[in-house]
Amino acid sequence: MNAHTQEVTRLPSLAGGGNVMAIVPQTFEETFRVAKAVYLGGLAPSALIGKLEGDAAISAVTVAIMSGAELGLKPMVALRSFTVINGKPALYGDGLINVVRQSGKVAYLRTGCETRDGQMVGWCEAKRNDTDEDKRVEFSQEDAIRAGLWQTEAVITKWNKWDKKNEQKPNDSPWWRFPQRMLAWRAAGYCLRELFGDVLGGIRDEFEAREIADAEDMRDITPRQPPAPPMPPAPPSPTVEDANVVDVTAEEQPAEEQIDTAAFFEELEEALSGAMDEATVEEIWTALDPEGTFDGDDLNLDIAHKIKARRLAQINPVNGG
Template sequence: MNSHVPTLTGGGNVLAIVPQTFEETLRIARAVCASGLAPSALIGKLEGDDAAAAVAVAIMSGAELGLKPMVSLRSFTVINGRPALYGDGLINVVRMSGKVAYLRTGCEERNGKMVGYCEAKRLDTGEEKRVEFSQADAERAGLWQTKATVVKWNKWDKKNEEKPNDSPWYRFPQRMLAWRAAGYCLRELFGDVLGGIRDEFEVREIADAEEMRDITPSAESVESKPTPPKPPKPPAPPSKTIEAKAEPEKQAEEPASEFVLGDFLDEIETALASAKDESDVEEIWTDFDAPAVLESEGHADMIEAAFAIKSRRLAALSPLNGG
């Protein structure tokens, strides 16, 4: 009988493997990819070092928030190079910080419409806050979904397609209202804990709006940001001077201004960025009359993109309105 053979015992402490350097992080990321444990939502169609890099970004982003590597992979995704937490991940990070006296989220009904809420209090400072994000807020921001099928832009085939509505706002409206309220509440109350990290859905909406706006970028829009257009000046009265006779020739030499879709959408976004509240947004939107302009210029398929820019600005103003 061999008395030196070790035996298995229960109750031992299991420690997570936490990398200390970038090289160690990348080694773990490669192992995760090779094992097939990398979340598909994180790496998408990436392969090799590109997939490992996405995993490494998620691990490093989680480490800054005190999350262990595998917890980070379950809590983080990367959208257009921006790390973002899933809705419940945002809440979990705050809870794990040890700075929470209480944190409650939920959704209730008022006058036949849903209202999501988040209320929390800091343990260290005693600060407390409650933020609501209602169905009306979601409708105003262009997030609310009620149709079983939607028209989406296919960036590969460059055309709109009708597809089943897989939006979480259509499938899980109560959860989304609560998570959106939590995002605004927790980022303001626990900004030191989250370090500017946003939730997945807000980052994705921002990325989608930017992608729609940049479908037809022009060289001019890349080089410089145009200022909002000014109303055209009324034509000058005809004159009998010699200089006035040469004016038509000068006008004939100058080509008529060409409508550039990318510039027009940039102008809308620049103007809306100066809006301080919803009334300003509506006033600027009315001045541009984007739907009519786009339709008259043969770009009716981009009306949705213009509305997305407006919705993005309204969403950015929502924390001020709800706080």
């Protein structure tokens, strides 16, 4: 028997069978270690971490794992089920259904979408097996239209902040691509949060959370135009002597340049979203110069400062909060 054969025979035999068990962290430190491994391994969902990097991205993964643990989800299942919107965890539509099903409190849970009188209607019906409560909720195409969610155009106009112009782009909204699924998931979100509120613990579905975040952003940064200055008093009627005098000192003043405040704020927020530290935030702030742009316009300057403060808070929650 040669040396190679002897070496092979010393290897332990492989054992088969056994149950596969998930690694479930028990402390914050263990959770952070798992989140770091997920991030460094490139397994963190891009929808979860967005443009975050380093410890900020690891923290986002940690929050998702912790939020999932509170609902009984294993770490990797939580990462597939959760997203973070404006710093708040939210469940995808299928994640919401998954959490409720795993609770063991479901007698039945059904979702779907049907057509009535030419209109699509999404629905969800469920029943608890511990209290025998049941519920059916519908969310129709008309509801989506009234809420400003419905999409009917294959091509939409989007602002190109780099070229400073509007461009025609394919509509990538899920309400355009998957209207039936969106109607059913919206119905499920309302139905399950009402019937299984104890199971979900106040967690919203992704779509409702995103709409709330968009509404909050619009309220925070919608440009507020300052009131128009009072009109100057009318000049006195000229006398006969004045009519013979030519005013050679008055010059025609050019019209004041109008600032597209909405486009400016969009550009500022987009630029700051790529900043990962306070120094970069200050560089972008200096380059775009909101102080000079809104010199004398305290209302819109205050909005610009709020956008900056919000980004700083996202970068450093302890100091920014």
